[in-house]
Amino acid sequence: MENSAIIQINQLIKRFPMGKGEFTALKGINLNFGTGEFAGLIGPSGSGKTTLLNIIGSLDTPTKGEAVVLGKSISKLSAKESAKLRKESLGFIFQSYNLLQVHTVFENVEFPLLLLDYTTLERKKMVMDALEWVGLTDKVKSKPPQLSGGECQRVAIARAMVKKPSLVLADEPTANLDAANSHNILQTMLNLNRELKTTFIFATHDEKVIGYLKRKIFLKDGLVDQEEWMNQ
Amino acid sequence: MKIAFKLAFRNLIGAGLRTGLNVIVLSFSFVVIIWAKGILVGWDHQAKNDMEQWEIGKGQFWHNQYDPYDGFTITDSHAPIPNEFKPEIEKGEMVPMLFAQGTIYPQGRMQPAMIKGIPASQNLLKIPTHKLDSVTDAIPAIIGEVMARSSHLEKGSRVVLRWRDSKGTFDATEIEIVDIFSTTVPTIDVAQVWINLETMQEKLLLPEQATLFSFANAEENRPAVGDFRLKTKKELTAEIDAMIKTKNAGQSVFYFILLLLAMLAIFDTQILSIFRRQKEIGTYVALGYTRQQVVTLFTVEGAMHAVLAAALAAVYGIPFFIWQARVGFTVPMDTSEFGMAIAPTMYPIYSVGLILSTTLIVLLTTSVVSYWPARRIAKMNPTEALRGKIQ
Numbered sequence: 001m002e003n004s005a006i007i008q009i010n011q012l013i014k015r016f017p018m019g020k021g022e023f024t025a026l027k028g029i030n031l032n033f034g035t036g037e038f039a040g041l042i043g044p045s046g047s048g049k050t051t052l053l054n055i056i057g058s059l060d061t062p063t064k065g066e067a068v069v070l071g072k073s074i075s076k077l078s079a080k081e082s083a084k085l086r087k088e089s090l091g092f093i094f095q096s097y098n099l100l101q102v103h104t105v106f107e108n109v110e111f112p113l114l115l116l117d118y119t120t121l122e123r124k125k126m127v128m129d130a131l132e133w134v135g136l137t138d139k140v141k142s143k144p145p146q147l148s149g150g151e152c153q154r155v156a157i158a159r160a161m162v163k164k165p166s167l168v169l170a171d172e173p174t175a176n177l178d179a180a181n182s183h184n185i186l187q188t189m190l191n192l193n194r195e196l197k198t199t200f201i202f203a204t205h206d207e208k209v210i211g212y213l214k215r216k217i218f219l220k221d222g223l224v225d226q227e228e229w230m231n232q
Numbered sequence: 233m234k235i236a237f238k239l240a241f242r243n244l245i246g247a248g249l250r251t252g253l254n255v256i257v258l259s260f261s262f263v264v265i266i267w268a269k270g271i272l273v274g275w276d277h278q279a280k281n282d283m284e285q286w287e288i289g290k291g292q293f294w295h296n297q298y299d300p301y302d303g304f305t306i307t308d309s310h311a312p313i314p315n316e317f318k319p320e321i322e323k324g325e326m327v328p329m330l331f332a333q334g335t336i337y338p339q340g341r342m343q344p345a346m347i348k349g350i351p352a353s354q355n356l357l358k359i360p361t362h363k364l365d366s367v368t369d370a371i372p373a374i375i376g377e378v379m380a381r382s383s384h385l386e387k388g389s390r391v392v393l394r395w396r397d398s399k400g401t402f403d404a405t406e407i408e409i410v411d412i413f414s415t416t417v418p419t420i421d422v423a424q425v426w427i428n429l430e431t432m433q434e435k436l437l438l439p440e441q442a443t444l445f446s447f448a449n450a451e452e453n454r455p456a457v458g459d460f461r462l463k464t465k466k467e468l469t470a471e472i473d474a475m476i477k478t479k480n481a482g483q484s485v486f487y488f489i490l491l492l493l494a495m496l497a498i499f500d501t502q503i504l505s506i507f508r509r510q511k512e513i514g515t516y517v518a519l520g521y522t523r524q525q526v527v528t529l530f531t532v533e534g535a536m537h538a539v540l541a542a543a544l545a546a547v548y549g550i551p552f553f554i555w556q557a558r559v560g561f562t563v564p565m566d567t568s569e570f571g572m573a574i575a576p577t578m579y580p581i582y583s584v585g586l587i588l589s590t591t592l593i594v595l596l597t598t599s600v601v602s603y604w605p606a607r608r609i610a611k612m613n614p615t616e617a618l619r620g621k622i623q
């Protein structure tokens with residue numbers, strides 16, 4: 001752990017209804033994450049990595065156990081408080097980018113700032129800074145359908161990073177990208193992790209991503225199977 | 233809320249053709265509703281105006297017995313002209329009229345007619361009564377275009393007119409049609425023959441008597457005088473109001489269908505949006521929107537169709553409204569026998585109230601049909617929505 005824990009997960013269990021019964025996706029996870037980590041939840045499909053990421057991101061709630069993110073217990077948050085946590089402190093990067101298709105690159109990156117109290121000038125500066133981090137200042141007026149997959153994911157990174165969140169959650173961020181683009185994206189995120197001390201948590205089974213991780217958490221059937229720390 | 237408007241506007245503009253089609257349909261509804269309502273208001277205004285100018289002035293005094301819908305009352309609906317009215321009559325501010333039932337025999341056929349006596353010198357009403365001063369060996373008479381058409385009479389035609397005088401004696405003489413006038417007011421045209429009041433009084437043996445008076449003085453609540461009671465302009469035009477009200481109700485069905493079509497398009501778009509844009513909804517939630525805020529966004533987005541439609545309607549509607557107000561709408565059929573004052577060309581009148589109320593109705597209806605499907609978002613699981621799973 002690099003610094004004080006910003007995420008504490010204790011005996012986390014998540015069950016989903018399935019037919020007449022239930023499916024247990026997480027069977028008692030115990031994990032802590034510190035500030036500035038570049039960690040990954042690794043495992044095959046159905047191992048529970050996305051479920052865990054969703055709970056950390058307050059998009060879902062635990063069935064049992066506790067997940068405390070940035071000092072807030074996810075299961076105790078109201079819908080409004082969850083939204084506030086996501087709005088102010090979390091950034092998301094998705095496998096299929098999830099950009100707003102009818103908005104320009106600028107507008108996509110600007111979106112999280114619209115929900116916060118920034119002036120137009122502040123927003124403009126922050127968006128341009130974020131686009132500079134990902135090298136897309138020349139595409140401000142383009143719309144997602146006019147961009148390549150790599151460029152779309154870089155826009156998604158800029159959108160996740162623009163408000164300088166404490167924590168960025170990335171679910172299979174390179175799954176739709178070729179090797180060159182994947183490395184480019186990962187290098188960008190690594191640089192941002194170093195410069196801004198933002199904690200990155202990935203859910204992945206992509207070898208290219210795994211190669212960049214400083215902490216690897218292997219999940220198997222809803223449990224932590226193995227954990228590895230890489231040298232800096 | 234400000235963000236919802238900003239995002240909704242961006243989303244709508246970004247959606248391009250889909251938004252365009254909805255907005256075009258809705259703007260069409262706007263224009264048609266305002267135009268059709270404008271025509272009704274214009275018709276109402278024109279009908280009342282024509283009635284005032286051609287028949288009733290600012291009001292009338294009716295003989296107590298007179299009932300235009302009961303032919304049996306006509307024979308006894310007359311009384312001497314009250315002295316109180318004479319100064320007004322002399323100043324040309326009041327027109328006495330005497331009515332009697334009669335029969336004309338155009339081309340040897342019998343046709344009932346209402347004979348109306350009116351002073352040839354009057355200028356209060358637009359009926360061209362000065363033509364009754366024509367010099368001819370028959371009684372000069374004027375009729376309206378509809379009467380002329382139905383009785384096959386034309387200017388210069390001579391026809392036998394028969395009546396019954398106050399003593400009950402039938403009498404007849406020849407009249408000459410000295411003029412045919414064109415009016416939109418059927419009650420002074422259809423089956424009406426106008427002759428000079430003095431001639432009429434003489435023929436009916438009712439000197440100095442009248443059935444009713446039209447006057448120019450708009451003073452309300454004038455007291456009854458002798459056998460004559462006041463009929464205000466409002467009372468006299470009440471039938472037009474009732475007819476317009478009925479017409480309005482009938483047209484509301486048409487508006488409802490028009491609005492329904494537009495609303496169906498918006499409702500469909502909203503429903504489709506909620507299925508097609510699940511990932512987007514999930515993304516909004518992930519980025520910090522509450523579900524309620526997403527519902528608001530989608531509702532505003534739907535309702536904004538009405539705002540854009542109003543803007544588009546203004547672009548082509550305002551020139552259209554101005555053009556229509558200038559050239560009018562020509563009714564594509566003969567309206568002369570409809571039984572009420574309908575001009576062949578009606579000029580719409582638009583009021584701020586009409587435009588505002590139409591806009592408000594469309595905006596409210598659009599908001600309701602947008603909110604309805606948007607409520608589904610509140611039930612959506614954001615993690616499923618992010619994956620775009622149909623729920």
